[in-house]
Amino acid sequence: MNNNLLKNIIRFIGLVLLQILVFNNIEVFSFITPFIYILFIIMLPFDTPKWVILVSGFMMGMCVDIFSNTGGIHTASTVLMAYISPWAQKVVSSKQDPEAGTQPGIKTMGFRWFFFYTLILTTVHHICLFYLEIFSLTDFFGTLKHALYNVAFTMVFIIISQYLFIGRKTE
Amino acid sequence: MRPLIQFFIRNYNFFLFLLLEFFAFLLIFQNNYYQQSAFFNASNAISGGIYSYYSGFTDYLSLKKVNKTLADENSNLLNLQKSSFIKTNNKTFIVNDTLYQQQYTYLSAKVISNTTNRINNYLTLNKGSKQGIKKNMGVISPQGIVGIVKDVSENFCTVTSLLHSKSKISAKIKKNDYVGTIVWNGDDYRIVTMKDVPTHVKIYIGDTIISSGYSMMFPEGISIGTIYLYGTNKGKDFYEIKVKLFNDFNNISYVYIVNNLMKDELNELEKRSQNE
Numbered sequence: 001m002n003n004n005l006l007k008n009i010i011r012f013i014g015l016v017l018l019q020i021l022v023f024n025n026i027e028v029f030s031f032i033t034p035f036i037y038i039l040f041i042i043m044l045p046f047d048t049p050k051w052v053i054l055v056s057g058f059m060m061g062m063c064v065d066i067f068s069n070t071g072g073i074h075t076a077s078t079v080l081m082a083y084i085s086p087w088a089q090k091v092v093s094s095k096q097d098p099e100a101g102t103q104p105g106i107k108t109m110g111f112r113w114f115f116f117y118t119l120i121l122t123t124v125h126h127i128c129l130f131y132l133e134i135f136s137l138t139d140f141f142g143t144l145k146h147a148l149y150n151v152a153f154t155m156v157f158i159i160i161s162q163y164l165f166i167g168r169k170t171e
Numbered sequence: 172m173r174p175l176i177q178f179f180i181r182n183y184n185f186f187l188f189l190l191l192e193f194f195a196f197l198l199i200f201q202n203n204y205y206q207q208s209a210f211f212n213a214s215n216a217i218s219g220g221i222y223s224y225y226s227g228f229t230d231y232l233s234l235k236k237v238n239k240t241l242a243d244e245n246s247n248l249l250n251l252q253k254s255s256f257i258k259t260n261n262k263t264f265i266v267n268d269t270l271y272q273q274q275y276t277y278l279s280a281k282v283i284s285n286t287t288n289r290i291n292n293y294l295t296l297n298k299g300s301k302q303g304i305k306k307n308m309g310v311i312s313p314q315g316i317v318g319i320v321k322d323v324s325e326n327f328c329t330v331t332s333l334l335h336s337k338s339k340i341s342a343k344i345k346k347n348d349y350v351g352t353i354v355w356n357g358d359d360y361r362i363v364t365m366k367d368v369p370t371h372v373k374i375y376i377g378d379t380i381i382s383s384g385y386s387m388m389f390p391e392g393i394s395i396g397t398i399y400l401y402g403t404n405k406g407k408d409f410y411e412i413k414v415k416l417f418n419d420f421n422n423i424s425y426v427y428i429v430n431n432l433m434k435d436e437l438n439e440l441e442k443r444s445q446n447e
Contacts, residue, residue, distance in 0.1 A: 051187050068289070071199040073199055
């Protein structure tokens with residue numbers, strides 16, 4: 001348990017630094033920035049109490065907000081995402097029931113499960129984030145298009161990260 | 172009373188969710204409408220410190236370009252110096268010049284964080300209230316207008332970039348002095364839109380746009396960009412001019428903060444005439 005806690009704290013700090021120092025500077029086609037910090041919420045172990053997920057989502061969003069001068073938009077969208085994450089775990093059906101203490105990942109749950117689980121959470125987070133940022137519905141479909149392009153790029157980076165780091169740890 | 176408490180206990184996750192979202196929205200509104208959200212932004216000591224440490228590394232990557240712009244600017248300044256003029260008339264003598272009084276002073280600052288990919292972009296600079304920076308001062312670079320100071324801490328300040336959905340800067344066409352407003356629609360960081368120029372004005376692609384000097388933040392004649400496309404708005408009485416910026420916002424490392432020495436006087440005068 002302690003080991004798990006320490007691992008998650010290190011992951012929290014690592015992802016915040018990675019987001020603000022590296023990924024905030026990436027821009028594909030001048031408007032796409034992958035938000036990989038949400039990987040932290042995605043990878044919290046299955047038996048994490050709901051309030052812990054919510055509070056860690058709040059802290060994660062707050063850290064990113066402070067560094068990118070965005071008020072509270074990352075906080076609001078990450079808390080929303082954290083709230084629906086237990087629900088998303090149930091909605092995506094899987095063959096085996098997850099053991100207590102394991103964390104969601106391609107290695108533990110299979111590619112298909114992880115892909116759809118991440119897709120739901122990323123889409124909710126990004127749509128919330130983009131509409132909060134522009135704070136109007138005037139260009140409704142334009143904003144939606146931006147958000148969905150961004151989902152694609154965030155997904156690519158999250159899936160890649162699964163093969164880069166996480167795979168080796170669980171073996 | 173007891174059923175109510177039980178209801179809260181049973182659904183405590185939902186109420187926690189509502190509470191956290193409430194705080195998040197509080198932060199959003201504070202950032203949007205009140206300019207004094209002094210703690211929760213990149214001008215506070217911790218995040219400012221991390222950013223300046225980080226820019227210590229990344230600065231090396233743009234050194235070559237920075238050196239070039241500095242050298243260019245130095246040569247321009249040298250051209251203006253007294254020593255580069257030859258005295259052609261020995262009968263003149265120096266008098267205390269009362270015709271000219273300095274109105275603007277400039278303070279150089281380094282950009283330690285900058286975005287261009289959001290809809291509302293901000294920069295963080297390494298000068299703050301200790302160096303005399305105040306809110307609403309203009310920020311320019313050797314290539315043109317950059318933005319307006321939003322928040323100030325002791326050693327850092329954040330700047331609302333020209334690339335901000337709510338930024339509005341008064342500008343004019345250099346050739347014929349017609350005044351319009353520069354706004355940004357959030358698409359391309361190289362292009363801004365100039366509005367409010369009436370359609371009877373003749374404009375040409377390639378014309379230079381400069382600051383008008385109507386606002387108290389920027390002196391007149393700071394370059395902004397060139398016209399690269401134009402059309403009319405829906406009512407066909409004003410142009411919508413697309414302006415290509417001289418500034419590459421992705422590549423700004425040193426800027427100047429403009430201090431208008433007569434700002435208070437102007438402010439007071441304008442307030443007085445509005446009150447009457």
